[in-house]
Amino acid sequence: MLEIQDVLFEENVCLNLTAKTKDEVICELTELLYLNDVISDKEEFKKEIYHREEEGITGIGDGIAIPHGRTPVVKKSVIAIGRTQSDIDWKSFDDKPVRVIIMFAIRDVDISQHIMLLSRVAEMLLDKEVIDVLHSAETIDEIIQVLKQGGGDR
Amino acid sequence: MKIVGITACPTGIAHTYITKKKILEAAKACGYECRIETQGSIGAEDALTPEEIKAADVVLLAVDVKISGEERFKGKPIVKARTEDVMRNTDKFLQQIELKLRKAGKL
Numbered sequence: 001m002l003e004i005q006d007v008l009f010e011e012n013v014c015l016n017l018t019a020k021t022k023d024e025v026i027c028e029l030t031e032l033l034y035l036n037d038v039i040s041d042k043e044e045f046k047k048e049i050y051h052r053e054e055e056g057i058t059g060i061g062d063g064i065a066i067p068h069g070r071t072p073v074v075k076k077s078v079i080a081i082g083r084t085q086s087d088i089d090w091k092s093f094d095d096k097p098v099r100v101i102i103m104f105a106i107r108d109v110d111i112s113q114h115i116m117l118l119s120r121v122a123e124m125l126l127d128k129e130v131i132d133v134l135h136s137a138e139t140i141d142e143i144i145q146v147l148k149q150g151g152g153d154r
Numbered sequence: 155m156k157i158v159g160i161t162a163c164p165t166g167i168a169h170t171y172i173t174k175k176k177i178l179e180a181a182k183a184c185g186y187e188c189r190i191e192t193q194g195s196i197g198a199e200d201a202l203t204p205e206e207i208k209a210a211d212v213v214l215l216a217v218d219v220k221i222s223g224e225e226r227f228k229g230k231p232i233v234k235a236r237t238e239d240v241m242r243n244t245d246k247f248l249q250q251i252e253l254k255l256r257k258a259g260k261l
Contacts, residue, residue: 052164056163066168119171120171122169122171123175
């Protein structure tokens with residue numbers, strides 16, 4: 001059974017993004033994924049992210065957004081987490097700005113276990129405790145811990 | 155009110171499952187019985203049984219993409235909406251369905 005650490009790595013988390021706009025957030029997190037060898041082509045990945053953005057709202061409320069891209073340029077399915085220092089204008093279900101961005105990079109042909117884990121993480125983003133920790137955590141460990149616990153209730 | 159439903163989104167990774175959870179939580183809060191089948195990128199999970207469909211008062215399809223097995227709901231009241239419309243204010247969305255069914259004498 002896969003665990004949260006199989007898709008969430010410390011190197012793909014940045015709790016003090018410098019981005020001030022949605023485009024800058026997407027750029028900064030894409031850059032991070034590229035540097036960490038998760039994706040092989042930044043432009044192609046961003047194209048896919050924007051394509052999904054056009055299909056519907058990814059701001060799921062409570063200051064959290066989940067842009068996601070599924071494309072062959074993703075080498076391994078992971079989650080990147082970014083937190084901004086100011087409110088970001090991002091279309092969301094509660095019409096509130098966003099501060100925490102969970103970016104899903106999904107490998108085109110992936111084993112279902114990985115996909116299931118990513119889906120479970122998505123579900124957890126509705127939990128009050130998880131939301132609070134994402135907004136307030138000072139270390140990535142705090143985030144990993146709360147997502148680990150959340151995994152047990154399904 | 156007994157609800158059965160399906161959620162499905164373009165990527166089949168996130169919204170499909172988030173919407174399901176939102177619907178189940180809202181249904182519980184409003185006192186409705188609810189079963190949701192997800193049709194994500196890994197296929198259908200928690201598939202609805204013919205008995206569950208038969209017993210349901212309404213079918214809620216929160217879908218952005220074409221789903222499979224829609225013919226199973228033939229003859230039932232169906233509410234079809236995009237996932238984001240259901241996500242936005244899920245409690246209210248479900249309550250409005252109930253109101254509509256009551257007015258139509260179907261509850």
